[in-house]
Amino acid sequence: MSIDFKKTEKELYTPPKKPTIINVPKMQFIAVRGKGDPNDPNGEYSQCLEALYGIAYTLKMSYMSDYQMEGYYKYVVPPLEGLWWQTGIKGFDYTRKDLFEYISMIRLPDFIKEEDVAWAIKTASEKKGKDFSRVEFFVYDEGMCVQCMHIGPYDDEPKTIAKMEAYMKEQGYELDINDMRHHHEIYLGDPRKAKPENLRTVVRHPIKKV
Structure with missing residues (x-):
C-alpha cells in the first residue's frame, strides 16, 4: 500500500x-525556480513542471532500478505546490502575471536525500535525453x-x-x-x-x- x-x-x-x-x-522538496506568466503557452512554467514531474517519478520508481534507497517505501507523488511573489510589489497585481516569480515544488518523503535527487537528475537526463539540471533539492521551514x-x-x-x-x-x-x-x-x-x-x-x- x-x-x-x-x-x-x-x-x-x-x-x-x-x-x-x-x-x-x-519539509523537503524537489523544486524549480522560474519567472513569468504561468498561463503563457510559450513561457517557462510548463517546462518547470515537466522537469519536476520527470524527477518526481524517477525517484518514486527507483525501487525498480539498481539504485536502492535506504528506508524506501512506496508513496503517492504529492501534489504540486508553488511559492509566488512579484519583486517590488506588496501583495499581488493579478493584472501583471508577467511579473510573477516562483518556486514550483513537489514534496519528498523524508528517506530521500540530496544525493538521491542528484542520482535522479542524472538518470532522467540520460534516459530521456533532456537536461533536468534546473531541478534542485529544496528544504523549506515554513x-x-x-x-x-x-x-x-x-x-x-x-x-x-x-x-x-x-x-x-x-x-x-x-x-x-x-x-x-x-x-x-x-x-x-x-x-x-x-x-x-x-x-x-x-x-x-x-x-x-x-
Whole structure:
C-alpha cells in the first residue's frame, strides 16, 4: 500500500474553507525556480513542471532500478505546490502575471536525500535525453501560517486572502511575507481537467505574533 500524504497529513492538505492557524513543519522538496506568466503557452512554467514531474517519478520508481534507497517505501507523488511573489510589489497585481516569480515544488518523503535527487537528475537526463539540471533539492521551514481552502479560479484568491488576513489579525498575528517566506499555494485540482469554479487550492501565508 502506498503512503499518501494528502490522507495521512490532512491538516496540511485539506484545510477547511474557513481560515485556520497552523505551524507547518520543515519539509523537503524537489523544486524549480522560474519567472513569468504561468498561463503563457510559450513561457517557462510548463517546462518547470515537466522537469519536476520527470524527477518526481524517477525517484518514486527507483525501487525498480539498481539504485536502492535506504528506508524506501512506496508513496503517492504529492501534489504540486508553488511559492509566488512579484519583486517590488506588496501583495499581488493579478493584472501583471508577467511579473510573477516562483518556486514550483513537489514534496519528498523524508528517506530521500540530496544525493538521491542528484542520482535522479542524472538518470532522467540520460534516459530521456533532456537536461533536468534546473531541478534542485529544496528544504523549506515554513513555520507559523494562516491557511484556507480556496474553491474556484485562481484570480478569485484575493477574496479568500482577505478572509485569511482578517482572521489572523483577530488571533493576534500579522503577515510575515518577506524574501524567505512567500505566498504559498498547493494545487489539489488539475486546471486542464476541472472547471475553474471547481478548482481546489490550499492558500497559505506566513505570519508572526504582533
